[in-house]
Amino acid sequence: MTDRLQMHLAAGSGPTFGVDDLACAAAGNLGFWSDEGLDVRWTPVFGGVAAVKALLDGAVDASYGGLGPVLKHRCEGHPVVIIVSMARGLAQNLVVQKAITVPAELRGATWALDGFGALSHHMARLVVRALGIAESEIRWEAVGPPPQRIARLLAGSIDASLIRVEEAVALSLDPANDLHTLLGFAELKKLVPVQPHGVLSTVESYAKTHPEHLDRLAAGMIRASRALHEDFDAFRSAYNHHVTVSVPADHVREIWRQERDSGGFAVDGELSAAHWGAQMKSFFELNPELPRIEMRDVIAGAHVQKALARLGWSGP
DSSP states (O other): OOOOEEEEEEETBTTOOOGGGHHHHHHHHTSHHHHTTEEEEEEEOBSHHHHHHHHHTTSOSEEEEEHHHHHHHHHTTOOEEEEEESBSSOOEEEEEOTTOOSGGGGTTOEEEESSTTSHHHHHHHHHHHHTTOOGGGSEEEEOOSHHHHHHHHHHTSOSEEEEEHHHHHHHHTOTTOOOEEEEOHHHHHHHOSSOOOEEEEEEHHHHHHOHHHHHHHHHHHHHHHHHHHHOHHHHHHHHHHHOOOOOOHHHHHHHHHHHHHTTOBOTTOSOOHHHHHHHHHHHHHHOTTSOOOOHHHHBOTHHHHHHHHHHOOOOO
């Protein structure tokens, strides 16, 4: 592939990538987008809501962020469409202050979010619902991305927050704090089996005028997800290159094992009707006030289908 194309993407994860965002990182640093003839430039923004805003403002060609903001904006009439899933779930833990020892003690707690409507808020709402706790019993605070939430946890000014699994591991290994993981990766997966996750999205006008860009974007993402699923060394390479939180090597391997064994990597771009039917059902249960849309209104699946016709179907 000799002709090279360029794309400008907004990263809702901010200036750093974590395990939750690793397929986006791997598509770049492991060379999959480059192999597809696509050069990607990132602009960091804080959260999926900001990523969609950058997209709608015309500041970027596509955006990475949680699926919730994309669905919400589409429900409200904005022309955003999902091109490919970055993952099939979250790699996060619920970290709390020492005084909170059982989930029931979350009632009345201050819970830090990236922002209202963001991925951290979406997942948090699903968690408290699964625990039988009313959202009104939580004091929600929009604090910012993980580093800001961790700082507030360490300062003791908030009680709980969902943070990336590698960050939770680092906190648990640091004797200088009393924080602990109330609900780990596996417990959250059982509690909330249909988890929100990151997607790459664009606007309809760009999709119509730049199909080849999006074909390459989707193919690179699928190849990256497959490499992360199949090869620990690829995962470790992407982790070491992009993740700023250092944890012992055995913990990195365990994080990879959990992601692989839970089917967390979107090895086929995850735009299936079964997956998205469950996602949209869950989303509208949380947001009954929004106008209903169908999967066909928001999923631009042709690019993933084209990539899979060339790469072949896989499966975790």
